Amino acid sequence: MFCAINPDLDHLQDGQFDFHFSAKDNLTTVGLPTRAGSRILEGYRPAFDAHAVEAMRQAGGLLLGKTNMDEFGFGTFSTNSAFGVPRNPFDLDRSCGGSSGGAACATAVLDGHVALGVSTGGSISCPAAFCGVMGLTPTYGRVSRHGLLDYGNSLDKVGLISRRAADLEMHLRNIAGPDPRDPTSCAQPPMGKSAPVRSIAVPKDALEGVSDEVSRSFQDALDRLRDDLGLKVETVETPSFRFAMPSYYVLGCSEASTNLARYCGLRYGVQSEEITEHFDKYFSRIRSENFGREAKRRILLGTFARMVGFRDRYYMKALQVRELIIQEYQRVFQDHDLLLTPAMPFTAPRFDAIDDMDILEVYKADYLTIPPNISGMPHLSMPCGYAQGMPVGMQFVANHWQEGLLFDIAQRWEEAFRLRAPEVTA
Amino acid sequence: MDRDTVTRVAKVARLELTEEELVSFHSDLEKVLDYLSVLDEAPESGSFNFNPIPVEDVLRDDVPVQEHDPAVLLRDMRTYQDYIRGPLL
Amino acid sequence: MRIGLEVHVQLPTRSKLFCSCPTSAQEPNTAVCPTCLGMPGSRPSMNRAAMEMGLMLAKMLGCRIPERTWFSRKTYFYPDLAKHFQITQYDTPVGEHGVYKFQGKDIRIRRVHLEEDPGKIKRVGRAGEESSLIDYNRSGIPLVEIVTEPDISSPAEARQFLSDLLTEIRHVIDLPEDGERSVRADCNISVGHERVEVKNVTGLKNVERALTFEAVRQTKLLRAGKKVERETRRFDEERKVTLAARKKEFEEDYGYIGEPDLGIFNIGDMARALALKETPLQTAERFQRDYGLNPQMSRQLVQTSMDLARLFEHMAEKVPVADVLPWITGTISSLWSELESLDDEMRDAMTGLVASCSRGEMNDQECQMRLRALITGEELTLLQSGAEELEGTIEDYLDRNPAVMEDYRKNEKSANRVIGEVMKASGGKYSSSQVVEAVRKAMESRR
Ligand SMILES: [Zn+2]
Numbered sequence: 001m002f003c004a005i006n007p008d009l010d011h012l013q014d015g016q017f018d019f020h021f022s023a024k025d026n027l028t029t030v031g032l033p034t035r036a037g038s039r040i041l042e043g044y045r046p047a048f049d050a051h052a053v054e055a056m057r058q059a060g061g062l063l064l065g066k067t068n069m070d071e072f073g074f075g076t077f078s079t080n081s082a083f084g085v086p087r088n089p090f091d092l093d094r095s096c097g098g099s100s101g102g103a104a105c106a107t108a109v110l111d112g113h114v115a116l117g118v119s120t121g122g123s124i125s126c127p128a129a130f131c132g133v134m135g136l137t138p139t140y141g142r143v144s145r146h147g148l149l150d151y152g153n154s155l156d157k158v159g160l161i162s163r164r165a166a167d168l169e170m171h172l173r174n175i176a177g178p179d180p181r182d183p184t185s186c187a188q189p190p191m192g193k194s195a196p197v198r199s200i201a202v203p204k205d206a207l208e209g210v211s212d213e214v215s216r217s218f219q220d221a222l223d224r225l226r227d228d229l230g231l232k233v234e235t236v237e238t239p240s241f242r243f244a245m246p247s248y249y250v251l252g253c254s255e256a257s258t259n260l261a262r263y264c265g266l267r268y269g270v271q272s273e274e275i276t277e278h279f280d281k282y283f284s285r286i287r288s289e290n291f292g293r294e295a296k297r298r299i300l301l302g303t304f305a306r307m308v309g310f311r312d313r314y315y316m317k318a319l320q321v322r323e324l325i326i327q328e329y330q331r332v333f334q335d336h337d338l339l340l341t342p343a344m345p346f347t348a349p350r351f352d353a354i355d356d357m358d359i360l361e362v363y364k365a366d367y368l369t370i371p372p373n374i375s376g377m378p379h380l381s382m383p384c385g386y387a388q389g390m391p392v393g394m395q396f397v398a399n400h401w402q403e404g405l406l407f408d409i410a411q412r413w414e415e416a417f418r419l420r421a422p423e424v425t426a
Numbered sequence: 427m428d429r430d431t432v433t434r435v436a437k438v439a440r441l442e443l444t445e446e447e448l449v450s451f452h453s454d455l456e457k458v459l460d461y462l463s464v465l466d467e468a469p470e471s472g473s474f475n476f477n478p479i480p481v482e483d484v485l486r487d488d489v490p491v492q493e494h495d496p497a498v499l500l501r502d503m504r505t506y507q508d509y510i511r512g513p514l515l
Numbered sequence: 516m517r518i519g520l521e522v523h524v525q526l527p528t529r530s531k532l533f534c535s536c537p538t539s540a541q542e543p544n545t546a547v548c549p550t551c552l553g554m555p556g557s558r559p560s561m562n563r564a565a566m567e568m569g570l571m572l573a574k575m576l577g578c579r580i581p582e583r584t585w586f587s588r589k590t591y592f593y594p595d596l597a598k599h600f601q602i603t604q605y606d607t608p609v610g611e612h613g614v615y616k617f618q619g620k621d622i623r624i625r626r627v628h629l630e631e632d633p634g635k636i637k638r639v640g641r642a643g644e645e646s647s648l649i650d651y652n653r654s655g656i657p658l659v660e661i662v663t664e665p666d667i668s669s670p671a672e673a674r675q676f677l678s679d680l681l682t683e684i685r686h687v688i689d690l691p692e693d694g695e696r697s698v699r700a701d702c703n704i705s706v707g708h709e710r711v712e713v714k715n716v717t718g719l720k721n722v723e724r725a726l727t728f729e730a731v732r733q734t735k736l737l738r739a740g741k742k743v744e745r746e747t748r749r750f751d752e753e754r755k756v757t758l759a760a761r762k763k764e765f766e767e768d769y770g771y772i773g774e775p776d777l778g779i780f781n782i783g784d785m786a787r788a789l790a791l792k793e794t795p796l797q798t799a800e801r802f803q804r805d806y807g808l809n810p811q812m813s814r815q816l817v818q819t820s821m822d823l824a825r826l827f828e829h830m831a832e833k834v835p836v837a838d839v840l841p842w843i844t845g846t847i848s849s850l851w852s853e854l855e856s857l858d859d860e861m862r863d864a865m866t867g868l869v870a871s872c873s874r875g876e877m878n879d880q881e882c883q884m885r886l887r888a889l890i891t892g893e894e895l896t897l898l899q900s901g902a903e904e905l906e907g908t909i910e911d912y913l914d915r916n917p918a919v920m921e922d923y924r925k926n927e928k929s930a931n932r933v934i935g936e937v938m939k940a941s942g943g944k945y946s947s948s949q950v951v952e953a954v955r956k957a958m959e960s961r962r
Contacts, residue, residue: 043502044502045501045502047494047498047499048494139479140479141477141479141481154476154477154478180486183481183484184477184481184484186481186484187479187480187482187484240468243465243467243468245464246461246462246464246465247465249458249462250462250465257439261439264440266503266512266513267502267510268502268503271503271504275504275511275513275514276514277514278515279512279513279514279515280440281513282513283440284441285442287440287441288441288442288443291441293447296443296447296451297451297454297455299439299441300432300435300436300439300441300451300455301455301458303435303438303439304427304431304435304455307435307438313465314462316474317470318465319475319476320468320470320471320472321465321468321471322475322478323471323475324468324469324471326478358457359457359458360457360458360461363458363461374478375478376477376478376479377478400478
């Protein structure tokens with residue numbers, strides 16, 4: 001689950017730190033490699049800590065290491081890393097989920113651990129659900145992205161994975177706030193306390209395409225939210241959510257294909273000692289040799305979606321669709337505090353089953369996590385049951401900047417629901 | 427999307443594809459694009475933004491500051507005198 | 516002949532466009548940071564001064580300024596472009612549809628936009644397979660790009676247009692004198708129907724040369740019944756010719772997308788809040804209108820110095836223009852470079868002298884000497900005795916060479932001979948401006 005361990009761990013005293021944490025490998029760290037799961041960044045030594053890493057260190061945290069991930073965040077199962085595949089602690093033949101798979105895994109097996117994760121389209125909710133831990137993705141712009149290796153700049157959010165609701169709140173307060181090094185973090189209002197959650201909206205088609213076992217756990221959880229927590233649970237219609245997936249892949253890949261243009265064998269990462277090739281040839285060779293398959297696929301898709309002749313149909317349309325989805329959420333939040341769906345349509349799949357999935361099946365696995373992600377809504381993935389020993393997750397979504405509602409529900413659900421730890425130890 | 431388009435896109439993106447990659451990416455992209463056509467059914471709203479939240483007028487004062495020692499930033503680069511060595515032109 | 520220009524001017528900010536690196540650096544790769552080196556995890560933040568300068572220029576050029584603007588990523592691969600995308604403006608430039616009045620005609624301005632400069636490449640090795648040595652100090656320096664419609668009709672006009680434009684820009688955004696060297700232009704020129712673009716020409720002189728070469732080349736082709744090919748060429752400064760740029764393997768597709776890291780900017784309000792100073796050429800035009808100055812004189816005035824122009828206005832409020840002009844364009848202009856600073860005290864003293872001369876309280880010679888003493892700080896008594904001596908020398912020379920006066924009546928240039936002789940005779944005792952003025956005066960009185 002770790003792809004780099006803090007080299008100073010052995011000399012450090014136990015009492016010196018208040019807590020231990022890890023950082024997803026796409027957050028820069030001084031003294032530890034930062035490769036975002038990609039071979040093309042082999043050898044890169046960042047000169048600065050990412051904002052979130054810096055803030056956690058300042059809060060008294062000990063950085064244990066960097067957690068493994070799908071290359072640049074491109075994946076749902078953490079199987080797209082150049083540095084091995086993390087395994088699910090509840091069943092080693094199954095995936096941790098992705099792309100913050102290592103982060104969720106570390107949280108599941110290390111007591112008291114808190115992991116910095118990053119979500120673009122569901123990369124915190126998904127692994128948190130598969131590994132039976134809590135994953136918080138804050139509002140877009142809540143946490144500075146300074147030091148984050150970009151996937152999609154209008155989608156990326158730095159968040160937290162933990163087993164304790166109180167940790168999520170405490171550490172989000174540590175890492176949130178305006179940072180001049182990331183202008184998009186300067187638009188946020190302060191993070192306040194909120195009134196208790198009273199009503200929850202569930203989309204009418206929330207269980208369409210969801211496996212039976214996940215459906216059953218989710219239905220049970222709904223009953224308990226209603227009966228034990230006394231919440232009002234109502235069904236709502238969200239017709240534009242079906243456009244979220246396609247516009248997410250268009251926007252994410254368009255932005256990613258420009259972000260990844262810089263990786264070319266110059267200045268950092270993989271570099272030839274002597275370059276004897278023409279620049280086009282050299283850049284193409286380095287990129288072709290060192291990007292993984294999924295990275296290439298998304299670069300191709302993104303480059304295509306913004307090319308002359310296709311830009312209006314794909315890129316520009318996707319931008320407009322995002323506005324529709326935001327409006328849809330805001331309509332729901334006029335009458336309800338939170339929106340709830342399962343986090344993933346199935347429990348952590350076996351690796352052999354993943355091998356058999358075609359590209360669309362993989363992409364479509366994220367259809368529940370994408371709507372809040374594309375619209376920048378804060379969301380929380382909480383364990384809501386177990387099916388044949390594997391954790392099932394549900395996902396609460398709040399309006400922009402309303403993380404307070406998520407803290408409230410996290411705490412109340414934590415009291416009502418007994419979290420299981422995997423039987424494997426680190 | 428025909429195969430020539432895949433070849434052209436790969437060129438624009440500076441990726442050299444093997445024959446096997448070309449065939450498999452071609453088939454993947456066709457599937458994905460076919461799926462993306464759902465977007466055509468979405469209503470035109472006309473309005474768009476580049477961020478999901480409003481980010482407006484974040485401006486910095488024009489004051490020179492250098493937070494990082496350039497020597498540290500350049501430590502892993504291939505240099506000649508103080509220049510960074512690049513490929514042929 | 517139709518010529519359109521895409522002019523790039525570096526803005527004189529202290530820090531770069533999207534990072535705080537200084538814009539002044541000597542040694543290569545010393546004014547660099549993670550952002551302008553395109554390091555993973557870095558991101559841009561917008562320089563307020565650069566935005567304001569862009570808006571001032573858009574305003575100066577009479578452009579329509581949108582209420583909101585944003586930046587875009589223009590993606591292409593080249594070793595000097597750290598991120599392999601340039602942050603520029605695509606859909607919403609800071610200005611569009613402007614007009615620049617130039618020598619009685621309108622040069623339409625298509626757009627004005629802000630963007631970052633790439634790094635600088637030093638080419639080393641054999642032509643055709645040169646390697647690159649890169650200096651990223653220039654990476655991220657703010658540029659304004661001004662794009663004209665093809666309304667310019669000759670290479671000489673293009674140069675004059677650029678020269679005028681720079682005079683204005685220099686004044687509006689305090690561009691330093693040497694800013695001219697860093698002006699780069701892409702020049703589009705069509706003699707017949709097909710347009711040729713000469714990329715990245717540096718400096719005004721080269722713009723004229725490149726365009727002239729291209730005009731001749733295209734004309735020859737057309738006369739010979741050949742076709743001009745639509746293409747991109749580059750200008751070889753040493754050989755002063757344009758050359759076909761190496762054909763790209765394929766057409767680059769920039770794939771513009773919005774830049775999400777900067778957000779949007781409400782520039783309508785910002786632009787309205789910015790007061791635009793009157794530009795030098797506008798001042799010149801006003802002088803023609805308000806004071807009846809001829810075009811040449813008013814241009815010369817503002818081009819010598821805007822302070823001189825303001826001094827003129829100040830004097831003209833108190834003294835008849837006809838009595839002010841000879842002093843402003845004569846003695847004061849010629850000594851202008853020796854003036855240390857023009858504070859209110861100095862301004863009032865000069866105005867006082869000119870005023871009393873105008874009222875007949877002192878003669879021209881007296882006034883001239885006093886102005887000189889005031890401006891250069893020389894001792895008045897020394898000047899007085901020196902002036903008498905100089906006058907004597909000149910009168911002497913004219914007495915001995917009566918033919919000179921006859922020449923002078925036909926051609927004023929013959930005064931130069933007298934000036935030269937007097938300079939030689941006095942062995943550098945007087946400044947050239949002093950001699951010039953005394954000679955002219957003496958000769959005029961004998962005319
Ligand atoms: Zn910089």
